[in-house]
Amino acid sequence: MTTFSPEIWLTASVVAITILLWATALLPEFITALLFFAAAMLLHIAPAATVFSGFSSSAFWLVLSGFVLGLAIRKVGLADRLARSLALPLTTTWPRMVGGVILISYLLAFVMPSNMGRIALLMPIVGALAKQAGLHEGSRGWIGLALAVGFGTFQLSASILPANVPNLVLAGAAENSFGLHPGYMPWMFLHTPVVGLLKGALLTLCICKLFPATPSRITRQPVMPPLSGEELRLIALLLLTLMLWMTDSLHGISPAWVGLTAACFCLLPRVGFLSGEAFGNGVNFRTCLYVAAILGVTAVVVESNLGNTIASALLAITPLHEDSPFLSFLSLNAVTTALNFVVTANGVPAMFTPMAQSFAEASGFSLLTVVMMQVFAYATPLLPYQASPIVVAMGLGNVPARDGLKLCLLVALISALVLLPLDYLWFKVLGYL
Numbered sequence: 527m528t529t530f531s532p533e534i535w536l537t538a539s540v541v542a543i544t545i546l547l548w549a550t551a552l553l554p555e556f557i558t559a560l561l562f563f564a565a566a567m568l569l570h571i572a573p574a575a576t577v578f579s580g581f582s583s584s585a586f587w588l589v590l591s592g593f594v595l596g597l598a599i600r601k602v603g604l605a606d607r608l609a610r611s612l613a614l615p616l617t618t619t620w621p622r623m624v625g626g627v628i629l630i631s632y633l634l635a636f637v638m639p640s641n642m643g644r645i646a647l648l649m650p651i652v653g654a655l656a657k658q659a660g661l662h663e664g665s666r667g668w669i670g671l672a673l674a675v676g677f678g679t680f681q682l683s684a685s686i687l688p689a690n691v692p693n694l695v696l697a698g699a700a701e702n703s704f705g706l707h708p709g710y711m712p713w714m715f716l717h718t719p720v721v722g723l724l725k726g727a728l729l730t731l732c733i734c735k736l737f738p739a740t741p742s743r744i745t746r747q748p749v750m751p752p753l754s755g756e757e758l759r760l761i762a763l764l765l766l767t768l769m770l771w772m773t774d775s776l777h778g779i780s781p782a783w784v785g786l787t788a789a790c791f792c793l794l795p796r797v798g799f800l801s802g803e804a805f806g807n808g809v810n811f812r813t814c815l816y817v818a819a820i821l822g823v824t825a826v827v828v829e830s831n832l833g834n835t836i837a838s839a840l841l842a843i844t845p846l847h848e849d850s851p852f853l854s855f856l857s858l859n860a861v862t863t864a865l866n867f868v869v870t871a872n873g874v875p876a877m878f879t880p881m882a883q884s885f886a887e888a889s890g891f892s893l894l895t896v897v898m899m900q901v902f903a904y905a906t907p908l909l910p911y912q913a914s915p916i917v918v919a920m921g922l923g924n925v926p927a928r929d930g931l932k933l934c935l936l937v938a939l940i941s942a943l944v945l946l947p948l949d950y951l952w953f954k955v956l957g958y959l
Contacts, residue, residue: 559819580821584782591785592646667739676919684905685722813921848890862903
């Protein structure tokens, strides 16, 4: 039986209460974030550098720069222009509109590696599209489209190796721990059918069911005025930013710092697009605090060794048997899902992957199979806070926490009952089991 030290118990209590408050939405998410920072520092559960590490992470600055770029896209009218070009093919029916937004978010993942960057580009465009179709902010249709961007961007991109932060963490941990090198095409071939295509269809059905709407059908393409000077400058900035995001492996500059530089340009006097007042009023600092706290919780769990303690305890009670491969497959997915509550999606591969050898020996699966098995689980969060891109999309779209929670739970439930067995069969067909 695993024995927890008093320090671990204290850390676990703070983390558990924080997660519980986020999960139940008893308090606004930013207040819970501030309470976590205060409790962590007052109780000395971790150094300040760890507790506030979210503010120095690339994810935080991608979120902030994403808000600024989104504001600029809306302010100069580029969002409306792009939305008009999509309105004619997408507004014929509600399922077509939802499915089209999810498909666009998925296809963009092939050329743009940053979840946050994709959301920053898509949200103002989809928001303008919703308004043109008569779906006003706060309506069920508006909420459904905002969640389509967030869920489609995060969940489906797990099937593309460089398009998702947890994927990159997994690849790095597998290489450092075991010398494994997951390839782009084998990864995509293994995960695209279930995590990509079937999950996309499931998301479309769930959103249409939970958030029914009747968009106003656009039957004629309106005449577009010529591009203004502001629009041309912003297009050039976005193209340069997108090119640098796509080639980050060549030049070595993090997408976060590329985005931050683009955001700074948007705020410059005369050549930029936003005033200081627009920045103050338009950036959702509540969501920025929320994301920083999520990342801080993960860092505290890792540094305090709470994550390893929980993972070891889970290993001791996980039913793994060589003669019951399906049970072992379900059990390992359950372990990953449990870790997702504690360290969120970005931290799951860092916790799970180093223990993959032990799981492989106990289950009879190959090491590569166990390493790749976790993708399905961390790509299917039970609660929105487990995936910061979903949180950012909800913040940009002003989506109530209750609505994001409903979609999370419904998608996770159907995924467990329908898609997980299909994922097992696909692993078996490809010879991983």
